[in-house]
Structure formats: C-alpha cells, structure tokens
Amino acid sequence: MLDLTAASDRSYRRLLLSGSSIQYQASSFLHPIPSIRLPYLCAMQRYFQALNDYYDKIYVLTLPRLTERIAYINQTLKGLDFELFFGTDKQQVSLEGLKHEGVYSTEAYRQFYKKPTEISLGMLCCSIGHLQIYESIVQNGYQKTLILEDDAMPLEESLPLFSQTIGELPTDWELLYLGYEKNENNGVKENIKKLVYTLLPFHSQLKMTPQLYAHYYPVNVSTHIARAGFHDCTHAYSITLEAAKKLLQFRRPVRFHPDNLLSYMIGTGQLKGYIAKPKLFNQLTAFVNQLNSLTAD
Numbered sequence: 001m002l003d004l005t006a007a008s009d010r011s012y013r014r015l016l017l018s019g020s021s022i023q024y025q026a027s028s029f030l031h032p033i034p035s036i037r038l039p040y041l042c043a044m045q046r047y048f049q050a051l052n053d054y055y056d057k058i059y060v061l062t063l064p065r066l067t068e069r070i071a072y073i074n075q076t077l078k079g080l081d082f083e084l085f086f087g088t089d090k091q092q093v094s095l096e097g098l099k100h101e102g103v104y105s106t107e108a109y110r111q112f113y114k115k116p117t118e119i120s121l122g123m124l125c126c127s128i129g130h131l132q133i134y135e136s137i138v139q140n141g142y143q144k145t146l147i148l149e150d151d152a153m154p155l156e157e158s159l160p161l162f163s164q165t166i167g168e169l170p171t172d173w174e175l176l177y178l179g180y181e182k183n184e185n186n187g188v189k190e191n192i193k194k195l196v197y198t199l200l201p202f203h204s205q206l207k208m209t210p211q212l213y214a215h216y217y218p219v220n221v222s223t224h225i226a227r228a229g230f231h232d233c234t235h236a237y238s239i240t241l242e243a244a245k246k247l248l249q250f251r252r253p254v255r256f257h258p259d260n261l262l263s264y265m266i267g268t269g270q271l272k273g274y275i276a277k278p279k280l281f282n283q284l285t286a287f288v289n290q291l292n293s294l295t296a297d
Helices: 007-016 039-053 067-076 095-100 120-139 159-168 189-201 210-214 241-249 258-269 282-286
Strands: 022-024 034-036 057-062 083-086 144-148 152-154 175-177 225-227 236-241 275-277 281-283
Touching: 034 095, 039 152, 057 067, 057 120, 067 152, 083 120, 095 120, 120 144, 120 241, 120 258, 120 281, 144 241, 159 175, 159 275, 175 258, 236 241, 241 258, 281 282
Parallel strands: 057 083, 057 144, 175 275
Antiparallel strands: 022 034, 144 236, 152 281, 175 236, 225 275
C-alpha cells in the first residue's frame, strides 16, 4: 500500500478525490488507507447503480491476506455489487514450481520481452489471477464482466459519465478500459513517433512490431470513446464472454504481463478494444507510484 499522508501526494488527493470529500487516517500497517466520508459514499452509490445494471458480473481481484486492501475496497466500493476474487499468492508458490507445473515458460516469456529476462513472481501471479477470472467468466457464461483490482479508485467527477460512455460504445466491443495509464493522447508528437517506430520498431524492453506500433495510440471514435492503443494497467476494465475465450488461449504457459496481454491482443487485431474518455477509475499504485507493489518480488 502507499503512504497517502505524504506531502508529495497532496496534489493527487486534490485532483482525484475532490478535496474535502476524502479524509485520511493513520494505520497500524506500513501505509495508511483512505477513510471515506459520507458525502462521497452517497454520491458513489448513486453512480455505482449504473454499473450494477449494465454488468452481469463484477470481480475485484485481491488476496485473502490483504486485509487492509480489502477493507479499503469494501469501503470505497460500497453500493457496487462486486465479488472478491482471490487470485494466486506469490507467498504460496515459487517460480520454479510454476515452471515445473507448466503454468509458466521462460522461453515463451522471452518471445515478447527483452528485459527483464525473467518475469517477477509477483507479476506472474497477477497474470494468473486475471486468467483465472477469465476462466470463471467462461465457466459461468457471463456476457459482460467488469474486472477491478484492489487498489482501483473510482473518480467522482467522471463516473457519472458511465451511462453516456456505454451509450457511445460500438456494439462489437470486446474490451473497454475504464482505467488505464500511458499512451493516452494522439497528437502531432505521437503521430510522428508512431511513424518513426512503425518504420524502425524499437523498444528497450519489449519486442514490438510495426503492427503494434501502428496501433500504439488511441483514436477517437466519439466524445467519450476512443479505440484503445497500447496501454498500461489492469485496475479497471470490462470484457465480453468472447473476449475471455480469446484471452484464455494464453492461459498456459503464461507469457505476458496482464496489461501487455490486453494491448497485444488489441494491437494485433485479435480484440476490439476501446477506452473511456475521460477514465472513470484511477489506480492508487500507478498514479502515486509510492507503494509496495504486489507485482514486485
């Protein structure tokens, strides 16, 4: 978790949490979590009803031992009809053990990644958790599922736009990001970079291709919807049943970080992906970047 009392986070709190509607408290843990005031909770419950009505299922990915995160989610998402989905805990498995079971392959991982040359155990477990959710979606036949991680933060100023955003979503959608990071704009600078990298596809960490760079940045479709580019983070996104089936082709062996898998599938034309504009959720982890990430070892 992150230290929300740090001075460097003040602008973040003002920007995302509407100032006085959020109160912070100390914690017995290394990093405190936000305590939500009643006006914020009441507003969020009104907005959450639109999500409850639209989605067949809402999952929040977490772990049983993360009691502070679970408390934060139960408080922040009160009024949202979600189910906690317990993924794979890096404290209960090993990289070598997962290799031996055929769950993960270094060779398959290196087909897309230059460095690090080995996935971190935390990132691998995060990928497995998302894949387990896709399996549950297919097993239960859920047509539209919202997937959140346990550090997702709903944005009070943009969540009311959900119904309007969904109304603009193309009917053939398979994936919709409600939260995301990186490559969010598509201006002159981005188009120049895209042209250069499409001709000379170089990335310091990933084995990118001209096709992926050609779809690196979002393209506006309507006021509140853009065709997705190559984005980071999986803290808030929704998928259809058909998307879950497609994503499960990468179930064994795991070879992608969870966000890179989504971007790869979209960039190679295997998934029809879109982003909400503006984003409706942020991520405490990625935005502040001052916490003990669960994807690290």
